[in-house]
Amino acid sequence: MSGPKTLVLGVTGSIAAYKSADLASLLVKQGHDVHVIMSDSAQRFITPLTMQTLSKNPVMTAVFADQDGWCPGHVELADRADLLLIAPASAAALARLASGLAEDALTCVALAARAPLLIAPAMNGKMWSHPATVQNTEVLRARGATFIGPDAGLLACGYEGAGRLWPVEEIAAQADEMLRRD
Numbered sequence: 090m091s092g093p094k095t096l097v098l099g100v101t102g103s104i105a106a107y108k109s110a111d112l113a114s115l116l117v118k119q120g121h122d123v124h125v126i127m128s129d130s131a132q133r134f135i136t137p138l139t140m141q142t143l144s145k146n147p148v149m150t151a152v153f154a155d156q157d158g159w160c161p162g163h164v165e166l167a168d169r170a171d172l173l174l175i176a177p178a179s180a181a182a183l184a185r186l187a188s189g190l191a192e193d194a195l196t197c198v199a200l201a202a203r204a205p206l207l208i209a210p211a212m213n214g215k216m217w218s219h220p221a222t223v224q225n226t227e228v229l230r231a232r233g234a235t236f237i238g239p240d241a242g243l244l245a246c247g248y249e250g251a252g253r254l255w256p257v258e259e260i261a262a263q264a265d266e267m268l269r270r271d
């Protein structure tokens with residue numbers, strides 16, 4: 090019998106970051122081993138303590154942190170990942186991922202991992218429809234990333250349009266389906 094799958098949940102600096110607490114909880118209830126990575130901006134919206142408690146694992150917030158043993162923490166986590174889910178994914182994170190920039194813990198793990206990548210963007214509608222973001226998503230899709238959302242509706246910034254984080258129940262269901270594929 091195979092053990093639980095390792096799901097790495099990247100949380101970036103969107104107002105929707107508060108929803109990642111429910112998402113982490115749902116993923117744990119599905120039986121997965123959930124490891125959260127938070128960008129600096131994400132920590133302005135929700136605390137690592139919340140994510141650590143709900144994911145039942147330590148949260149990675151920096152590349153240069155204390156590590157167990159000799160292997161860099163981001164490489165160790167990247168090697169263990171069966172799925173990398175980024176929810177919410179900020180416009181800035183999409184740009185870093187598309188460019189292959191490894192300048193924070195999440196993008197280091199993303200570059201070092203070979204697991205499938207599931208991305209749930211959340212941002213202002215104009216940020217989402219900006220040619221730079223459109224191009225970044227096309228690059229990531231061409232490399233095999235799966236996108237879920239964004240949803241349309243009233244955005245936190247006051248605008249109406251595409252940019253809302255997809256419902257977390259459906260993100261969790263999609264992640265679960267991808268983890269059960271092999």
Ligand SMILES: Cc1cc2nc3c(=O)[nH]c(=O)nc-3n(C[C@H](O)[C@H](O)[C@H](O)COP(=O)(O)O)c2cc1C
Binds near residue numbers: 101128130178180216
């Ligand atoms: C109140 C507030 C809400 C924000 N919401 C979003 C958002 O939903 N999506 C987004 O891409 N950026 C949003 N930003 C801007 C990002 O936080 C900013 O681009 C940041 O540099 C992203 O960093 P990260 O990708 O490392 O998490 C918001 C900023 C503020 C102050």
